[in-house]
Amino acid sequence: MISCCGLHTVYVLADGHSQRFFALEEGVMTPRLWSAAGRLLVVLAACAAVSGAAADDPAKGEWRYYAGDNASTKYSPLDQINRSNVSKLRVAWRRPHIDPELVAANPGLRLSNNYRSTPIMVDGVLYATNAVGSAEAFDPETGRTLWTQKTAAGVAGSPGLGGALRAVAYWSEGGDARILTYQKQYLYALDPKTGEPFSGFGDKGRVDLSVNGQYLWNAPPLVVRDLVVVGSAMADQDSATKMGGPAGEVRAFDVRTGQPRWTFRVIPREGEPGIESWGDESWRFVGAGNVWAPMSADDELGYVYVPTTSPTNDMYGGHRPGNNLFTDSVVCLDARTGKMVWHFQTVHHDLFDYDNPAAPILADIMVGGRPVKSVVQVTKQSFAYVLDRVTGKPVWPIEERPVPQSTVPGERSSPTQPFPTKPPPFDRQGVTIDDLIDFTPELRAEAIEIVKQYRYGPVFTPPSVVGDGPDATKGTIQLPGSVGGADWTGAAFDPNTKILYVPSMTNPFVANLLPGNPGQTDLRFRASNRALLLGPRGLPLMKPPYGRITAIDLNRGEHMWMVPNGDGPRDHPLLKSLKLPPLGHASRGAPLLTRTLLFAPDGDQVNVRTPEGGGGKKFRVLDKENGETVWETELGAGVTGAPMTYMHKGKQYVVVAIGGRDHPAEFVALSLP
Numbered sequence: 001m002i003s004c005c006g007l008h009t010v011y012v013l014a015d016g017h018s019q020r021f022f023a024l025e026e027g028v029m030t031p032r033l034w035s036a037a038g039r040l041l042v043v044l045a046a047c048a049a050v051s052g053a054a055a056d057d058p059a060k061g062e063w064r065y066y067a068g069d070n071a072s073t074k075y076s077p078l079d080q081i082n083r084s085n086v087s088k089l090r091v092a093w094r095r096p097h098i099d100p101e102l103v104a105a106n107p108g109l110r111l112s113n114n115y116r117s118t119p120i121m122v123d124g125v126l127y128a129t130n131a132v133g134s135a136e137a138f139d140p141e142t143g144r145t146l147w148t149q150k151t152a153a154g155v156a157g158s159p160g161l162g163g164a165l166r167a168v169a170y171w172s173e174g175g176d177a178r179i180l181t182y183q184k185q186y187l188y189a190l191d192p193k194t195g196e197p198f199s200g201f202g203d204k205g206r207v208d209l210s211v212n213g214q215y216l217w218n219a220p221p222l223v224v225r226d227l228v229v230v231g232s233a234m235a236d237q238d239s240a241t242k243m244g245g246p247a248g249e250v251r252a253f254d255v256r257t258g259q260p261r262w263t264f265r266v267i268p269r270e271g272e273p274g275i276e277s278w279g280d281e282s283w284r285f286v287g288a289g290n291v292w293a294p295m296s297a298d299d300e301l302g303y304v305y306v307p308t309t310s311p312t313n314d315m316y317g318g319h320r321p322g323n324n325l326f327t328d329s330v331v332c333l334d335a336r337t338g339k340m341v342w343h344f345q346t347v348h349h350d351l352f353d354y355d356n357p358a359a360p361i362l363a364d365i366m367v368g369g370r371p372v373k374s375v376v377q378v379t380k381q382s383f384a385y386v387l388d389r390v391t392g393k394p395v396w397p398i399e400e401r402p403v404p405q406s407t408v409p410g411e412r413s414s415p416t417q418p419f420p421t422k423p424p425p426f427d428r429q430g431v432t433i434d435d436l437i438d439f440t441p442e443l444r445a446e447a448i449e450i451v452k453q454y455r456y457g458p459v460f461t462p463p464s465v466v467g468d469g470p471d472a473t474k475g476t477i478q479l480p481g482s483v484g485g486a487d488w489t490g491a492a493f494d495p496n497t498k499i500l501y502v503p504s505m506t507n508p509f510v511a512n513l514l515p516g517n518p519g520q521t522d523l524r525f526r527a528s529n530r531a532l533l534l535g536p537r538g539l540p541l542m543k544p545p546y547g548r549i550t551a552i553d554l555n556r557g558e559h560m561w562m563v564p565n566g567d568g569p570r571d572h573p574l575l576k577s578l579k580l581p582p583l584g585h586a587s588r589g590a591p592l593l594t595r596t597l598l599f600a601p602d603g604d605q606v607n608v609r610t611p612e613g614g615g616g617k618k619f620r621v622l623d624k625e626n627g628e629t630v631w632e633t634e635l636g637a638g639v640t641g642a643p644m645t646y647m648h649k650g651k652q653y654v655v656v657a658i659g660g661r662d663h664p665a666e667f668v669a670l671s672l673p
Contacts, residue, residue, distance in 0.1 A: 061647025063121045066167035066220040067490070068644070071362035072296040074492035076645045079595040080652035081672060086597060086621050087631045089670045092653060093143035097164070097665035098131040114606045114640050115657045115665030116218060117164040121646040125192065126655070129164045131665065133183040135190060140648040143669060147195035151183050151206075166294065166641070167220035169228065171255045178255065180228045185215035187230065189258065202258030211246060217292065224297035224304055224335045227252045227261055231291030231306065241521045243319045245312050248290025250304075252338060262338030266290065266308050266326050273340070279321030286320050287312045289327035293488060294359035298373075298389060303341060304333045305375055305389065307356030314353040314482070315463045315511055316525045318410035323348040330360055330377045330385065332392060342392030346377060346385055348414035351406065351462045352511065353482035354380045358490030360389075365498050365554045367395055376493070376554070378502055381459055382427035382485035383420050384552060396422035396557050403460035408513060410524050417460045422557030426486070426550040427504040428542065430458035431479050435542050437535050439575055446536030451477060454510065454533075463511035466528055474512055477533060479542070481509020483609045489590035489642065492598070493554075494624070500552040501598055501624075503565055505586040507611060508533040508541050532611045539569055545584030546614070549591070549600055549627060563627035565589070566602050566616045586614040590642035592654070597630065598622040604638030604660050619656070619670075637663035 067074045081089065097115045111131045119128040119138075125146065126138050137146040168181040170192070178198060179190040187209050189201040197205030209215040209230065222229040229252045234245060248266040253259065266289040268274040275283055289311045296305045311320060311327045326340070328347035333340055347354045361376045363386075375389035386395040398418045406413040428435065436447040455464045456477040464476045484507035491502040510533050513525040520526075535541030545564035553560050568583025569575060587603035587610050602616025619639070620632040641657030651671055659665030 060124075061652070062123075063119075063644045063646045064170055065120060066118055066169075066294060067296075067359060067642070070222070070224065070297040070299055071493075072294065072359035072490065073361060073363075073495060073593070074490070074591055074642070075494055075593045077595045078645055078647055078652050080647070081594070081645075081654065082596040083623065083630055085672060088672050089631070089633070089654070090673060091635070092141075092669045092671040094669070095138065095143035095667040097657070097659070097667070099145070099148070102132075112163060113637075113659035113661065113663065113665040114608065115164055115659045116166050116641050117657050117667075118167045118642045118644055119655055119667070120167055120170055121644070121648075122170050122192070124648060127168050127170070127179055127192070128667070129168060129181060129183075131164055133163055133165060135168050135179060135181040135188070135195065137192070137195060140646060140653060143667065149181070149183070149188070149190060149195050151186070151188070163218065165218045165220060169221040169223045171223045171226075171228070173226070176256070180221045180223060180255065182209060182217075182221065182230070185210035187221070187228070187253065187258065189255065200257060207253060207258040209251075211249070219292065219294045222295045222297055222304065223255065224299060225302065226255050227335060228255050229295060229297075229304055229335075231293075231295065233292035234288045234290055241523065241526055242287070242312055243522050244285035245287025247287050248308065250291055250295075250306055250333070250338070252335070264306075264331070264333055264338045264340070266331075267311065268325065274325035277323040277325040280319070282320035282322075286324075289324075292355070293357050294490075296359045296362055296375075297335065298362055301390065302335045303389065304335050305360040305362070306331045306333060307358065307360055307377060309355035310347075310350040310353055313523055313526065315351055315527045316408065316411065316513060316523055317349055317351055318408070318412065318524055320349075321412045323414060324350070328354060328356060330356065330375065330387065330392075332375075332389065344385065344387055344392050344394075346379055346383070346418060347381070348417060349412075351411070351413060352381070352460065352478060355482075357487050361491060361493050361500070362389060363493050363498070363500070363554055364495065365395075367555060367557075374554070376491070376500060378426075378486035378491045380480055380482060380485040380487065382425040382429055382480050382504060384423050384426060384491075384500065384502065385418075385420055386423070386554065386557065394420070396420065404457050404462060406462040408463065408465055408525055411462070413462050423552045423554075424559060426502045426552065426559070426562075427480060427484070427548065428506050429480065430461070431456040431477050431508065431542075435479075437539060437541060437543055439578060439580075443536050443539065443574065447541055450533075450535060450541065463513050463527070465513045465515075465525065474510065475528065476511045478509045478511050479506070481507045481511075481532065483507050483509060483532060487588050489588045489603070492591040492593035494593055496595075497624075498553065498555045499560065499624070500554050501591055501593060502550045502552065503589060503591055503600065504548055504550065505588075506540070506542055506544075506546050506548075506584075507586050507614075532609065534611060537574060538612065539572060539574065540586070540611070544568060545582075546586040547584035549598075549622070551624075551627065561627045563622070565600055566618060566620070569613050572613075585616040586611050587616055587638065589616075589639055592643040592645060593624070594645060596624065598624045599643055599654065601639040601643065601656065604640055604658065606637075606660050607640060617660075635668050636660070640665065
């Protein structure tokens with residue numbers, strides 16, 4: 001055992017068993033036999049609480065935050081369910097995403113089976129929102145309802161504006177406690193015991209979050225110290241068809257009174273830092289750049305970490321020359337004031353819809369013998385940007401490298417983009433002929449004919465205009481596409497081993513532009529459509545895996561292993577006779593990490609913009625050390641929300657939201673007999 005800077009490093013020699021799985025060699029999935037003999041597993045445990053880390057057991061086996069903690073690790077130290085008994089898991093209870101009596105009483109109610117909710121568990125009670133966004137409390141042992149929020153907003157409404165948010169938040173101090181949630185445009189503080197709003201919060205128990213008459217968001221509120229922090233989202237159709245629009249804001253409110261405490265504007269205003277990155281004074285009218293993803297916080301430092309997104313328009317930026325700060329950035333804010341401490345831009349002058357889609361993960365790591373408080377942003381472009389969360393400086397060098405330039409009239413694309421030197425990309429980047437599907441010569445020939453119709457190249461190849469001449473193309477194939485790499489599912493981090501587990505998708509995307517019709521848009525060019533590109537005969541265009549999980553050692557910035565995540569299309573009539581191994585699903589399935597296991601479920605086809613055949617229905621558990629599937633089952637549909645775990649009356653449970661095109665959405669709880 002080696003002691004350094006108050007940390008104890010324990011070296012444990014792994015056993016000599018060998019495991020067969022698929023390794024990534026130059027972007028191609030090839031079977032290799034990896035031996036665990038002699039492998040060194042480094043386990044770091046802090047002597048005392050370390051800020052931002054989740055090494056300490058949550059009180060009473062609780063799950064108090066959407067992602068397990070404010071560090072967004074998706075980690076729990078519980079291990080009653082482990083490799084030796086996970087095969088005995090069975091369904092303990094099921095709970096519909098809305099009370100059937102409520103549906104019967106509101107026959108015009110519009111509901112979605114894409115139920116994105118994840119419960120939190122505090123003081124022996126589960127809290128979540130139902131299909132129309134009302135908060136509910138229910139019993140962790142049975143799923144029985146304890147109370148349902150009653151709001152003046154009513155139950156009718158679209159799934160986008162009135163549907164489930166990803167999670168509620170919890171705050172307590174002394175004898176005071178409250179659930180923070182919102183429905184439609186209203187933020188509420190509720191009594192955890194009764195669900196009644198606190199009358200002294202905002203205006204008679206609620207705060208109006210609407211800006212210009214609307215509010216759209218479904219990420220969980222972030223509670224840090226005595227504040228509740230919220231972001232915002234903008235409708236895609238607005239960002240696709242307009243130069244301007246509402247600009248993104250992050251706002252903080254007092255958890256006791258609901259009084260506004262500060263506002264951070266992603267797009268700067270006159271006299272503010274970053275304005276020089278908006279040519280032609282485009283900061284005056286450009287919109288979006290919002291924070292639609294979850295956020296994270298370091299409670300000890302008092303910092304909030306926000307992942308910002310692309311500005312209007314997603315794929316044409318001729319009207320907004322420059323790097324466009326602070327869009328597509330990781331921004332660190334002082335929780336007391338909302339003032340920016342530092343920022344790092346992950347995409348300059350975004351033309352790719354490369355929103356930062358997941359909460360930054362706070363990871364205390366050891367690099368070159370030196371402890372580092374890091375923050376990790378996983379991205380759609382399949383990079384993990386690892387930064388010092390105190391200073392914002394890269395932990396390993398991040399290089400500005402030349403990228404392909406736009407050929408679109410009026411566009412001034414960024415000459416360079418930031419490329420991390422470590423860790424390596426966790427999914428395939430760019431398109432070459434060698435990357436195309438090649439299970440049979442016929443499929444490969446058809447794939448080549450498909451890509452000939454498009455412009456393609458390395459990552460950050462910009463959109464192009466659809467032409468009508470004999471040599472014209474139908475736009476640009478982008479890989480990763482805007483629905484590729486990592487998505488809102490994020491990643492999971494083990495604070496003991498310092499391993500990051502990243503689910504990702506290989507989803508080619510067509511970025512095609514048409515001249516703007518003045519009667520429909522004020523843009524010189526607009527996106528024709530937002531299409532995922534399939535390959536020959538409905539199969540994927542690229543070689544597998546189409547979904548994967550990559551384990552990354554954050555102490556070294558190196559990959560440990562990669563495995564396909566799911567079966568993929570190996571049962572397709574053209575492939576079935578080939579008896580292929582798992583090929584991976586291009587679907588959104590959030591991970592859950594415990595002391596001994598990695599839960600890696602398939603995302604269902606019902607998830608927005610999942611390619612045909614991309615979803616799965618398996619709920620899968622992997623060995624953390626090597627990615628081997630330990631156990632899997634089917635619950636009736638794939639997952640739509642992020643799984644969580646807790647301990648109640650001496651029994652560990654795992655709960656996840658599922659739903660499908662033909663399967664009503666519900667929570668499913670698993671436990672040992």
